[in-house]
Amino acid sequence: MGEQRRIGSSLRFASRPAIVATGTVVGPMEAKGPLTQWFDTVVDDAMYGERTPEKAERRFMQDAIDIALGNASLQPENVHLMVGGDLLNQIVTSAFTAAKYPAPFLGLYGACSTCTEGLIVAAAMVDAGYADIAVSVTSSHYQSAERQFRYPIELNIQRKATSQYTVTGAGAMVVARGAGKVAVTEATIGRVLDLGIKDPNQMGPAMAPAAADTLFRHFADLGRTPEYYDLILTGDLGSVGSSILHELMRKRGVPLGDAHRDSGAWIFQGVPGTGVGGSGCACAAVTLGGYVFKQMMANELSRALVVATGALLSSLTWQQGESVPAVAHAVALEVQPQAAATS
Amino acid sequence: MDYLIAFLVGGAICAIGQILIDVAKMQPAHMLVLFVVAGAVLSGLGLYERLIDFAGAGALVPVSGFGHSIARGALLEAERIGFLGLFTGAFEFTGMGVAVAVILATVIALVANPKA
Amino acid sequence: MTHPGKKKQHADEQAQYQRLVAVHVPKPPLVRNLVAAFVVGGLISVLGQAVLNAFMSTGMALDEASAPTLATMILISAVLTGLSIYHHVGEFAGAGAAVPITGFANTIVAAAMDFKREGFVLGMGAKMFIIAGPVIVYGIVAGVLVSAIRWWTGM
Known part of the structure; x- marks a missing residue:
C-alpha cells in the first residue's frame, strides 16, 4: 500500500x-x-x-x-x-x-x-x-x-x-481483485478540450486533440514511450481522426509508430457505407473486450494501452452552433506472467 | 423533346442543390428552405411560370416548384376574390400534395418499420 | 474569469488546429456527387414529365394537371420510403433525391415511420413534419408575401 x-x-x-x-x-x-x-x-x-x-x-x-x-x-x-x-x-x-x-x-x-x-x-x-x-x-x-x-x-x-x-x-x-492474467496497471484520465470543431460530421477531428493530450500526459507521467506497448488502441477516431492524431503526436515529438490501431477505423475496415469508420460507446468496448482481451489471454499481446475518445456534444448544442468538446481516457493493461499458471 | 428539357432543367436544379451542400456547406434542410423561398420569389417576379412553360416537370418537380405553386395559388385567388384569396390560395395547388403526403405517411407508418 | 490574453491565445490555437484539420479532411467527391445529383434529379423530373403528360392528355390544362402530378410523385416516393428504398437513392444521389418533391414526401413518411414508436399522437402526429415543416413554413411566408406585393402593386 x-x-x-x-x-x-x-x-x-x-x-x-x-x-x-x-x-x-x-x-x-x-x-x-x-x-x-x-x-x-x-x-x-x-x-x-x-x-x-x-x-x-x-x-x-x-x-x-x-x-x-x-x-x-x-x-x-x-x-x-x-x-x-x-x-x-x-x-x-x-x-x-x-x-x-x-x-x-x-x-x-x-x-x-x-x-x-x-x-x-x-x-x-x-x-x-x-x-x-x-x-x-x-x-x-x-x-x-x-x-x-x-x-x-x-x-x-x-x-x-x-x-x-x-x-x-x-x-x-x-x-x-487478486491475481488475474490481464491486469489494469495504470490509467490517465482525460481533460476536456475544445478546439472549435463545429461540424457534427467531423467527430474524429474534434476528438483527436483530446486523445493526443491524454497520450502525451500518459507517456510523460510514466516515463514511457509508445514503443513500451505492443498495441495502442484509440477509440473511434476513424481514419481521418487517426491521421490527425499521428500528426499531433509527431509535432509533440512522440510519434505513435506502428503499434497504433484505431478501433473506429478497424472495426469497419472494408465494410462499404460506413464512412471513415465506426463510433459509439460499443466501438472501443467490443474491440477491447474482444480482440485486446483475448489476444492478451493468448499471450499474443503483453502490454496494451487503450484510449477511448468521446465527443461531448448533444443535438441541442450543435443546433445552437456550439463547437464540440472532447475527452479521452487511457487505460494500460499488462499480462501478469505469474498468473499464467493460476488461471 | 419535353423529356430532354425536363431532364436537363430538373437535373441542373438538383446539381445546384448539391453545390450548396458540398461547397457552401449548407445543411440539407437549409438548402431545401432556400429553394422553396427562391421558387416563391421567382414566381413573384413572374419568372418561374416561364421556366415551367419551358421545362414542364423539370421545373415543377423540384421543391422550388412547391414555392412557386404556393405563390401562384395565392396570386390567382387574390385576383379572383381579393385580399383573403392570398391566404385561401396558398394551398390551392399544394394542398393536394400535402394532404396526400400526410395520408400516405400515416398509412405507411402503420404497416412499415424503419430498417437500418 | 478567463484572462483576455489567454482567450486570444486559445482562439489562435483553435484557428491553427482548424488549418491542420483542413489538410487531413478529405474533400467531398464533388464531380461524382454533381453527376449523381444531376442524373438522378433529371430522371425523377423525366418521370414527373411522363405523369404530367398523362394528366394533360386527358384534357387538363397545365395548372390543373400540376397538383395531381405532384401527388402522384409523392405517392411513388412514399411507397419507396415504406419499402426502405428511397434512402438508398438519397445516399447515392444526395440533392438529386432531396430536391425533387419525392424527397419532400420522403422526409414526411420517414419521420412518421420513425416517430410512431413514441406514440401516434405525440410521436408520429407531432413529428411528422420535423424536416418538411420548415419548407412549408417558409414556402407560405415567402409565397404569400411575394404574391401580396405583386397583387397590390398590380404587376
Whole structure:
C-alpha cells in the first residue's frame, strides 16, 4: 500500500486489479468487419426482435453482461458494483439494464470514451477495496443513436466524406481483485478540450486533440514511450481522426509508430457505407473486450494501452452552433506472467 | 423533346442543390428552405411560370416548384376574390400534395418499420 | 474569469488546429456527387414529365394537371420510403433525391415511420413534419408575401 498511486496526472493501481472476463455482442454490420472472429456473439437482426431500437440496445447490453459473468463463472449476486454508460439521453440503456441486476450501479457518461471511463472507475474501486468484483459495461446502437443525434432512419441523407457509423453492440468487462492474467496497471484520465470543431460530421477531428493530450500526459507521467506497448488502441477516431492524431503526436515529438490501431477505423475496415469508420460507446468496448482481451489471454499481446475518445456534444448544442468538446481516457493493461499458471 | 428539357432543367436544379451542400456547406434542410423561398420569389417576379412553360416537370418537380405553386395559388385567388384569396390560395395547388403526403405517411407508418 | 490574453491565445490555437484539420479532411467527391445529383434529379423530373403528360392528355390544362402530378410523385416516393428504398437513392444521389418533391414526401413518411414508436399522437402526429415543416413554413411566408406585393402593386 506504500506504493505511489498518483504519478503526475496519471493513476497507478497498486493492487493490480485484473480483467477476468469480457462479454461482447455485436450486430450484423460489425460482423462484416475484420474483428468479427473476436466477438462472443453476433446478432443477425440489429432490432433483436424488439419494437424499438432503444429496447434492442438494452438487449445487447444485457447479453454482454450475462456473457461476461458466464465467462467468469459468476452469478449476478457476486457482483459488488456495476458501472456503465451509453449514448442515449439520461443514459437510459444502462439505467434500465442495471434495474435487472442486484448490484449497486453507477451511471457514467463520457460519450464514446465511456468504455475506458467505466474501466477506470471499476479498477479504482476494486483497487481501493470497495469492491472485489466490479462490472463495467457500455453499449451503442446505430438506429437509436442516429435518431437521437441526427435524422430518422429512412431519410434521404448522403453521408459526408468524414461521417462515422455508430457501432451496434455492447461490451462488458468483469474486473476482480487478486491475481488475474490481464491486469489494469495504470490509467490517465482525460481533460476536456475544445478546439472549435463545429461540424457534427467531423467527430474524429474534434476528438483527436483530446486523445493526443491524454497520450502525451500518459507517456510523460510514466516515463514511457509508445514503443513500451505492443498495441495502442484509440477509440473511434476513424481514419481521418487517426491521421490527425499521428500528426499531433509527431509535432509533440512522440510519434505513435506502428503499434497504433484505431478501433473506429478497424472495426469497419472494408465494410462499404460506413464512412471513415465506426463510433459509439460499443466501438472501443467490443474491440477491447474482444480482440485486446483475448489476444492478451493468448499471450499474443503483453502490454496494451487503450484510449477511448468521446465527443461531448448533444443535438441541442450543435443546433445552437456550439463547437464540440472532447475527452479521452487511457487505460494500460499488462499480462501478469505469474498468473499464467493460476488461471 | 419535353423529356430532354425536363431532364436537363430538373437535373441542373438538383446539381445546384448539391453545390450548396458540398461547397457552401449548407445543411440539407437549409438548402431545401432556400429553394422553396427562391421558387416563391421567382414566381413573384413572374419568372418561374416561364421556366415551367419551358421545362414542364423539370421545373415543377423540384421543391422550388412547391414555392412557386404556393405563390401562384395565392396570386390567382387574390385576383379572383381579393385580399383573403392570398391566404385561401396558398394551398390551392399544394394542398393536394400535402394532404396526400400526410395520408400516405400515416398509412405507411402503420404497416412499415424503419430498417437500418 | 478567463484572462483576455489567454482567450486570444486559445482562439489562435483553435484557428491553427482548424488549418491542420483542413489538410487531413478529405474533400467531398464533388464531380461524382454533381453527376449523381444531376442524373438522378433529371430522371425523377423525366418521370414527373411522363405523369404530367398523362394528366394533360386527358384534357387538363397545365395548372390543373400540376397538383395531381405532384401527388402522384409523392405517392411513388412514399411507397419507396415504406419499402426502405428511397434512402438508398438519397445516399447515392444526395440533392438529386432531396430536391425533387419525392424527397419532400420522403422526409414526411420517414419521420412518421420513425416517430410512431413514441406514440401516434405525440410521436408520429407531432413529428411528422420535423424536416418538411420548415419548407412549408417558409414556402407560405415567402409565397404569400411575394404574391401580396405583386397583387397590390398590380404587376
